[in-house]
Amino acid sequence: MLLRTKILDIEANGEYIVILNQQDIEKIGFSETGRVTIQKGEKKITAIYNISKDLQAGIIAVYRRVAEKLDLKEGDEIEVESAPQPHSVEFIRRKIKGEKLTKEAALAIVRDAVDNKLTKPELAAFVTALTTMGIDLDEASYLTEAMVETGKKMVWPENEIVLDKHSIGGVPGDKTTMIVVPIVASLGYKIPKSSSRAITNVAGTADRVEAIMPVELSLEEAYEVVKKTNGCMVWGGNLDLAPADDIFIKIENPLKIDPLMLASIMAKKKAMGSKYVVIDIPIGKEVKIKSVQDGEDLARKFIELGKKLGMKVNALLTYGEQPIGHAIGPALEARETLEVLTANRIEADLIDKATDLVATVLEMVGVENAKQKALEALKSGKAGKKFREIIEAQGGDPNIKPEDIPVGKYTSVIEAKRDGFVILIRNSELIKIGRMLGAPTYKGSGMIIHKKLGQKVKKNEPLLTLYSDNLNKLEKTLKYIEENEIEPMVIGDKLEMTLKKISYH
C-alpha cells in the first residue's frame, strides 16, 4: 500500500527501522518476519517495523538510515508491503542440520545479508552454525566468491601482475605494510593495498598511514592512485569491498567467533584484483597464532583456498614476540616509517621482515635475487621516492618530513628498576597502555620502546617513553602502571629461566 513518509532523525546502529500505524499494518498484512519492504522508484529495501497507535494512519515514520538509503523527503509517497522470510533462511537451516553449503546457498545467504533481508537472529544462527559445524574449503570458496560478487571490485587487465600482502596482525608497532607497498610499487608491480583500522590494537595500518596522508578514498579514487603510482595504502572501510563481511563481523564480535576469517581476507584481496598474495602470520605467545604448527595449518588453508579462487598464495611465519621497530602508536609509527624510507634510519627487524615479504611475493612472479632487489630499492631511496608519489596521489603533502607529523605533547619516561637484560616484552600490556594513552583515536598517543629483547639495560635507563595528546589520560595510565605494578618489559639476568614469580596473597 502507498504511505506518506515522516522522517525521524533517529539512528539504530545502522538498522533500517520504520514505524507504522496499527491499522495500516493490518492492511499490509502481518509479516512473520516483522519486516516490510519499502520502495521508492527503483530503490527497494527491507526494514523492521514497529507499531504505533498514535501515528496517523497513512503515514510511515522512518529512521534516518531508511531516508538516506531511499533518498526520501518528508511527505514522499512510498510503496510498503509485507516482507516474507527469504528463501536463504532455508539454506541456513540446512547448514544447522549438518549439510554442506552449496555455491547457490552461499550466494543466496550473502546476498540477502547485504540486502538487509536477514534478521540479526538469522545472521547469528548462520555464523554460529559455521563455527560449530565448521566450513570446508569448498564452502569457504563459495562464501568468498559470494562476498566478492556482492561488493565492488577493481578490475585489472588480464596480463597485469597484481601483488598483495596481508598480515594476520596482533603485533604492536607492525608498520611493515608501509615499507612493503612502496618497495613493490617502485619495482614496477601493482600493489593495491587496503587496510583496516585498529580494533583491539594501538594502531591499524590505516591509522598509521592516515598520520601522513588521506586514507578514506573511494574504490574509484584508489584505482586512479594505483594506475598512477602502482600502489596505494587506503582504508578498506570506504571501498565497499565484500560488504557482507562488515555485516557478519557486527554479529560475530560480541560472540568472539570468527568463522569467516579466511573467506573475508581472501574476498577483499580478490575484490582488489590481486593475483599473488603473501600472508604474514606472526607467531607468538600473545598473538592469535601461538605455535608454528598452528601457523603452518593456517598457511596451508590460505594456500588451498587461494587455489580454489584462482589466486596464488604463499605465507611467511614471522617472529611475533615483541614490537616491530621501536615506535608504537599511529603518529609515532608514521614518523619511524618515514625515517626508514627517506632518511636511511635502520630498524633491523622492520627492514628484514618487510624485505622478506617483498621477496616472497616477487619470487612468486619469477623475480630473481628478490631480497637483494628489495633492500636495494629501500637503500637507494627509490622506495622513499615512490612513497612520496603515493602520498601525493592520495592527496597528502609529498614533502612531509618526519618532524611534521604531530605526536603527543605530554610524555613520561618509564625507567629500568635494575641492571640486566630484557628477557620478556608483554605485547598485551604495551597494547593496553597504548590504548589508555588514547590511541588509536588520538593519533599522537603511543610509546617509544627503547630496548628490545636480549638487550642490555642499566638501572634508571629509559625503557619506554609514553606519549599522549591528553594529560589526563597520561596521568591515568601512569597511575594504572604504578598501582598494578605493571611490568610491560621484564628485566632479568641473561638466560634467566624464571620470568615472574606468582605469589599467594
Place this chain on the structure above:
Amino acid sequence: MLLRTKILDIEANGEYIVILNQQDIEKIGFSETGRVTIQKGEKKITAIYNISKDLQAGIIAVYRRVAEKLDLKEGDEIEVESAPQPHSVEFIRRKIKGEKLTKEAALAIVRDAVDNKLTKPELAAFVTALTTMGIDLDEASYLTEAMVETGKKMVWPENEIVLDKHSIGGVPGDKTTMIVVPIVASLGYKIPKSSSRAITNVAGTADRVEAIMPVELSLEEAYEVVKKTNGCMVWGGNLDLAPADDIFIKIENPLKIDPLMLASIMAKKKAMGSKYVVIDIPIGKEVKIKSVQDGEDLARKFIELGKKLGMKVNALLTYGEQPIGHAIGPALEARETLEVLTANRIEADLIDKATDLVATVLEMVGVENAKQKALEALKSGKAGKKFREIIEAQGGDPNIKPEDIPVGKYTSVIEAKRDGFVILIRNSELIKIGRMLGAPTYKGSGMIIHKKLGQKVKKNEPLLTLYSDNLNKLEKTLKYIEENEIEPMVIGDKLEMTLKKISYH
C-alpha cells in the same frame, strides 16, 4: 545519569527500546552491547538504545513496553547507565566451542534471557549451538531447572499426588486432554493441566477448552480451581511458567529449530508441581514422530530427564494416522467432547486413547484395574459432573449444552467421488483446510469427518462437512480444494496398495 522520560506509544515486538540524545549517550558512555540499564525505584531493566540528534538533551524517549514495565509516567526522572555484556555470553561462547553447559551456566543464560539482558543475536547463537552441538541429559536437566526457577510455580504439599499428561501433538481433532482431566480429577487425584494454543494445527487444547469456558487464568486463579475441583484446563501463556521458553521459541520458530523441546515441556510440568506424568507420543506419517523406533527413543529421553528432575514419567506411543473422533476445530471439538462426557456419545478411538492415558498415569501411583475405573468414571457420568465443576470454577456456565456452543454458520459438504473404502487420510491437508476456513482464530471454523480409515463409503456419500464463520473463507477453501484437486481422504478398493500415482506432466 538522570534523564527525564518522554513516553512514545510505539511497540517493537515486545522489545524494550529507548531513544537517547547523541550527547547524553556520550556522557553515559558507549556500550559495546548497544544497551543501557534503566532504573526507577527498585525496578531495573536493560533496553536497546537508538540515537537521535533531534531529541532534547536530558530526555529519554521510551517505547510503550518500557513505560509499562517500569510504571513510568511522562516526565519521570530515571537513572540511565551503560549496560555491559553479561557474563552469560561467555557461557554461550563455551557451548559454541564444544564445552558442556554447567548448572551455573544454564542458570546464568536462562536468567539473563528472562531479564532481557541477552541480545537476540546472542540468544540465536545459543539455540543454534544447542541444536548443532546437541545437549545431553545433564544439560537438559540444568536448563529445565533454570527455566522452572526463573518462573512462577504451583507448590503442593509433599504428600499430595499430582498427576499430569502431555501430548507431543500433531494429530488433528485430538481432544483427549479434555476427557483425561475430568476422569482423573473425578477419581480423586490432582491434575493441574496447562495447555497451549494451536501454532500450526487447527486447534490447540487451550482453543478447544476456550469454546466452553475461560482459559486465561492466572497461576493463582488456576491453583484455586485445582484446590476446589482437583483439576484445571488453562492456557499456559498466562501462567508465567518458564518464561524463558517463550523467549527462546520466538528465536527458534523462524529458524524451525527446537533444541529445547524436552526441557521446556518438562519445565512446565515441574513448575505446575506435577510428580507423575504420562507423555502421549503419536506416531504417524504426518506427525512429528514418524516411527515407533523414534518414538521409543524420545520416550526414553523423557523418562531419563524425568529421573534427573525427581519426576516419574511413562509414555504411550499412540496411533497418529488419522484424526481422533470426528470433529476438527475448536467449537466443533468442544461440542463433541461435551457429548462424550455428558451425553454418552461414543467416539471409540477418543475414549480408548483417553482411558489408556488415564490408566497409565494411575498405575504409576499404584491404582489397580485403572483402565476399568477410568471407563467407569466416564460411563457413570462422574467425569461429566467433574467437567461441569471445572467449568464453573474456571468461570464458565456449568449447565452449558453441546448445542450452546456456536459453530460456523456457513457449511459445505465434500462428497465421495466413488464407491470404496477410506484407505488414507491426509492429516496435513485437513489441517490446511481447517486453517483456511479460519481456525483457530475463528473458533466456529473446522470440519466434521464422516468416515474414518477402513470405513466403507458409497459414491456421493458425505466425506467431510466444512464449517466456517466467514463465507469468503469457505468459498476460498472450496476453490483451493477444487483447483488443486485436493483429496484429503483417499478412497480405494479394500487393501489397495497404491495410494496415489504421481505422473510426469
